[in-house]
Structures are given as C-alpha cells and as structure tokens.
Amino acid sequence: MVSQVRRQPLAAQAADLLLTRIRNGEWPLGHRLPGETTLAAQLGVGRSTLREAIRELAGKGVLDSRQGAGVFVTALDVTEDWDVVLRRATIASVIEARIAIEAEAAALAAQRRTPADLRAIRRALAAREAHGEPIADHVDADMAFHRAVIVAAHNDVLTQLFDSFLPRLRVAMIDMLQIRPAPSEPADHDAHIRLTDAIAHRNPSAAAEFSRKHLTALKDAFT
Structure with a gap:
C-alpha cells in the first residue's frame, strides 16, 4: 500500500x-x-x-x-516544552543556568533565612558530609543541600526552576563522578561550609560569591 x-x-x-x-x-x-x-x-x-x-x-x-x-x-517564538529543552541541553549549559539561579538564591537566603531555614541547611550539610558512598547517595545529599539554600531564599520561582533541573542534573552528576571523582572531596565540602557560614552571618555578597565559585569549578570539571 x-x-x-x-x-x-x-x-x-x-x-x-x-x-x-x-x-x-x-x-x-x-x-x-x-x-x-x-x-x-x-x-x-x-x-x-x-x-x-x-x-x-x-x-x-x-x-x-x-x-x-x-x-x-505576546511572544516572539513558540516556547518549547521545558523537559525537551533540558534533555537536549549540555550539562555545562545546565550548570551555567544553576550559577545564575543559585548565586542569586544564596544572596537572598543570606538576607531572608529564618532560624528554621538555617537549621535545615546545616542538617543538609551534615548529611552531605556523611554520604560519601555510594555515589548516588552522595549526589542526592548534595542536591538536598543546594535545594535547602534555595528554599531559604523564599522565592517560589527559583525553587521551581531548580526542581526542574534536578532529574537532568542528578543523572549527569552520577555519571561524571563514576568516571572522574572529585579531585578533593574535603576541599569541595569546605566550599559548602563557607557558603553556609556566609548565609548564617547574613552576608549576601559572600554567599553569592561562594556559590558562584563552587558551581563554576563544577562546570570546569565537565569541560
């Protein structure tokens, strides 16, 4: 036929x-x-x-x-489905978007965090340090820490954007760490401690800078 x-x-x-x-x-x-x-x-x-x-x-x-x-x-082109965009995006592009989102979120968290927010960030930080293996557990604990920082910014749009990245980012992080472990896990964890301290001391500029430097180093590891 x-x-x-x-x-x-x-x-x-x-x-x-x-x-x-x-x-x-x-x-x-x-x-x-x-x-x-x-x-x-x-x-x-x-x-x-x-x-x-x-x-x-x-x-x-x-x-x-x-x-x-x-x-x-009302728009100059048809917006593609978000999941399709993320599936096609390189992991470097996703991390660049994370830098834009998380550096601002860290600054806002330093300004807006409540005592409960800070406790949640510190719990997530301790869990991150405890979960070194297996790799998937470590990645999940790391993502939970970063999400706790974003939640402390009290901006639902930033939280939703981060959540949309999570599935794509999780798979990429697990794949990368299986092939190429972090050069220095203690140094990487120290970067998260410095970010937490900046938020605790309500220092927006330091929080944004620590977030940006950490994620930029992560992007460089992928390229």
Missing part, C-alpha cells in the same frame, strides 16, 4: 506564515497585528482560516486576542 503525503491544513500554513513574520521582527513584542480583512488578504486565506491560525498561535502563547482591541504579539 502506497502512503500518501498529507497536505498541511490551510490554517496551520497560515499560522506558520504569521510566526515567520513575527520571528523576522515585522511585529515587535506587544504590537497589534493588522485587522482581519487586511491580514487575511496578505496571507491569501479567508477570515475563518485566519481566525483558526490566530487561535493556534494564541494556544502556543505567541498571540493574544483581546475583545474589542485586536490581536497582540
């Missing part, structure tokens, strides 16, 4: 044309698109097809149709 090539629906083609024009900068972020009649004529489709194309892009977060006001550009 010979398979037939399916033609892309007209509305999908119109949506692709609109998205291309948006990507090319024809309509900047926040800009209102031309009226239905004008836009349909430009694309060579009927108004019902245009509306369907707009609905498709609205569903992807690119356009927003506002009653009585028109259709506005």
Whole structure:
C-alpha cells in the first residue's frame, strides 16, 4: 500500500506564515497585528482560516486576542516544552543556568533565612558530609543541600526552576563522578561550609560569591 503525503491544513500554513513574520521582527513584542480583512488578504486565506491560525498561535502563547482591541504579539517564538529543552541541553549549559539561579538564591537566603531555614541547611550539610558512598547517595545529599539554600531564599520561582533541573542534573552528576571523582572531596565540602557560614552571618555578597565559585569549578570539571 502506497502512503500518501498529507497536505498541511490551510490554517496551520497560515499560522506558520504569521510566526515567520513575527520571528523576522515585522511585529515587535506587544504590537497589534493588522485587522482581519487586511491580514487575511496578505496571507491569501479567508477570515475563518485566519481566525483558526490566530487561535493556534494564541494556544502556543505567541498571540493574544483581546475583545474589542485586536490581536497582540505576546511572544516572539513558540516556547518549547521545558523537559525537551533540558534533555537536549549540555550539562555545562545546565550548570551555567544553576550559577545564575543559585548565586542569586544564596544572596537572598543570606538576607531572608529564618532560624528554621538555617537549621535545615546545616542538617543538609551534615548529611552531605556523611554520604560519601555510594555515589548516588552522595549526589542526592548534595542536591538536598543546594535545594535547602534555595528554599531559604523564599522565592517560589527559583525553587521551581531548580526542581526542574534536578532529574537532568542528578543523572549527569552520577555519571561524571563514576568516571572522574572529585579531585578533593574535603576541599569541595569546605566550599559548602563557607557558603553556609556566609548565609548564617547574613552576608549576601559572600554567599553569592561562594556559590558562584563552587558551581563554576563544577562546570570546569565537565569541560
């Protein structure tokens, strides 16, 4: 049986044309698109097809149709699924994102941490030191420490971002340590102690710097 090539629906083609024009900068972020009649004529489709194309892009977060006001550009491209992005990302890219998140989180933790937060960080630090083997347990204890610091920042967005990295990061860390153990585990643990002390003493600049230096060294170990 010979398979037939399916033609892309007209509305999908119109949506692709609109998205291309948006990507090319024809309509900047926040800009209102031309009226239905004008836009349909430009694309060579009927108004019902245009509306369907707009609905498709609205569903992807690119356009927003506002009653009585028109259709506005709300994103300059389609956002890929976060899990897909992380699966494709190199571990160095993930760690670079961690540096951006965790250095700021460490500074905020130094400012905002409560006594309960500090106790949680210190418990996680002690657990990290106790779990040297097996490697998976050590990685889990290390991730728990870093998460405790982020939780102490009291910013739910930062916590959610870190949690989204965890599965990708955990696998990569286990793989790396199996192939290439840390050059000096005591020195690595001392870096975590210094970070904890900076948070305990409410020193945001030191906390951010210790976090950044530690994670930069981790990235260098991968490259």
